[in-house]
Amino acid sequence: MLFQVEMTVKLPHDLHSEQAAEIKAREKAYSQQLQRDGIWRHLWRVAGSYSNVSIFDVQDNAALQDIVSALPLFPYMDITVKPLCRHPSSIHDDDR
Numbered sequence: 001m002l003f004q005v006e007m008t009v010k011l012p013h014d015l016h017s018e019q020a021a022e023i024k025a026r027e028k029a030y031s032q033q034l035q036r037d038g039i040w041r042h043l044w045r046v047a048g049s050y051s052n053v054s055i056f057d058v059q060d061n062a063a064l065q066d067i068v069s070a071l072p073l074f075p076y077m078d079i080t081v082k083p084l085c086r087h088p089s090s091i092h093d094d095d096r
């Protein structure tokens with residue numbers, strides 16, 4: 001199943017810069033592994049913001065919850081999820 005996930009990062013102002021850098025490094029490694037695994041299909045920065053729009057390809061809602069809640073930045077993000085289905089005019093075979 002495909003989901004559009006929008007994440008907005010809201011780090012607390014009093015978070016130490018070293019701790020923020022460590023969390024971001026773990027987030028980057030985790031997100032890049034999920035991209036290599038084909039689970040995190042697309043990752044786009046929303047221009048002018050500390051938000052991203054992402055497409056996840058997962059088994060079901062529970063799998064998405066497991067993956068997203070394991071993000072190191074999860075405690076510091078507002079997240080919205082939209083389920084996607086194939087558009088009848090799509091020419092892409094991998095849209096499911």
Ligand SMILES: O=C(O)C[C@H]1C=CC(=O)O1
Pocket residue numbers: 007009027028029031050051052073
């Ligand atoms: O920067 C972000 O948008 C938050 C998050 C998503 C991937 C990653 O490395 O960090």
